[in-house]
Amino acid sequence: MLNKAEVEKLKHQGANNVAALIANYNDTNSIEFILENLGRLPNNFNPDFLYKLLTHAHSSIRLNAVKNIGKLNEKANTNTLYSLYKNEQNSGVKREIVSAIGRQRKIANKAILFEFLNDDNPKIVCQAIRALLVFKNDNEIIEKLKLLANHQNEMVRTIIYKEFFLENSSADLQPQAQTYDFLKNIVINADTLEALKYAPSESVHLTFTSPPYYNAKDYSIYPSYKAYLEFLEKVFIQTHRITKEGRFLIVNTSPIIIPRVSRSHSSKRYAIPFDLHPYLIKNGWEFIDDIIWLKPEACVKNRIGGFMQHRKPLGYKPNSVTEYLMVYRKSTDKLLDWNMRNYSTKIVHESKVSDGYETSNVWRIDPSFDKVHSAVFPAELCKRVIQYYSYKGDLIFDPFGGSGTVAKTAKSLDRFFFLTEQNSKYFEYMKNKLKQQDLCDQSKTQFLTLDQFIEKSKNEPR
């Protein structure tokens, strides 16, 4: 029976034994198993049988053969690998060849590596860049790589930007896990764009918001859909500026319907999440996830009624039981691990999400109804977002504060909040609601006019 220990033993007895084993087991799965379990190759290992496998009919065998040849580092036969690259159709094998030649770290391979930069497959180009970055003292290589700043592929451009053009702009900013005291637990009664002018860069850990639904509710009216999207673009550009590196923005929206003006006109649907998306990614937000908020059908407006009567195709209008939570991350070359490492072990421990968390991207939650505000999101929705995308002590921003669900929930989860709300009626409503919560809380909420916020932003130490 073929097993790992046997492969390991034979490997040390000499490559001929491994070659014989492969010949013995002629089937693809067994050969693959042997090649995958070869591990580190001994110094005196004779790789001839690996080169023979480079012409195997199965790409997975060729790939594993190249992987093992790659382990020979500088001793691998560059010319054989290069010939294989030229004739190989499988992109995985080609990528492995580039990696194997890269591992040799030989400046003599420069011309070949340059050729790989012209490959149509961006993953192969990235692999070749990785190999060439080893020679950072070679001017010809550096100049060649810098030219890729204009490459048509975004992954390639990002690597080059990070390697050669990124300036360390966060040098004198606050540490990741901290923020400015004057932003903690405040609600500003102002147009968010005005207030945002006075918020410092990289101060917010998470933004969770539900923007106005174009002209579907009358608390905000825009001259056109384009004007509406451009307004949101400005808000999310500013939100991007004040968000800390690698942190999240979660936007709750849904397609809306603007009812028809008369029976001779049709109503109009606007696909807000889909139309907003290009504005976000254009401005440095990286798309991460789409979460569907699923409501019980009994809670939503009945659109299917007409169809139920007439059953005529084309007139089908399903009840809309979903909204989107579009999840974005402020673009960065840093991994999430980097963000996590910025917190103390104590905070990480205290912020751990307990059992019963949602495992899929469909969240079944009942909507909330409020006697004063017509579009509040449920506390449960807010609770999940804050728990899954922030740590205790973080600052959570909501540019469209409404009735203050984000503030209330953030506070109950030991996070801080920073809200703006333009409408005085909702601002006053929020004040009453949050004041009740403040009665049993030490860090009181501050309700500010724009002028008071401006004053605070000038006076408070940063």
Ligand SMILES: C[S@@+](CC[C@H](N)C(=O)[O-])C[C@H]1O[C@@H](n2cnc3c(N)ncnc32)[C@H](O)[C@@H]1O
């Ligand atoms: C969909 S509601 C948010 C409701 C909120 N998520 C809640 O749970 O109560 C959008 C809010 O944005 C506010 N708003 C609209 N335009 C604004 C602006 N330019 N600046 C600040 N707030 C604005 C509206 O008054 C409304 O209360």
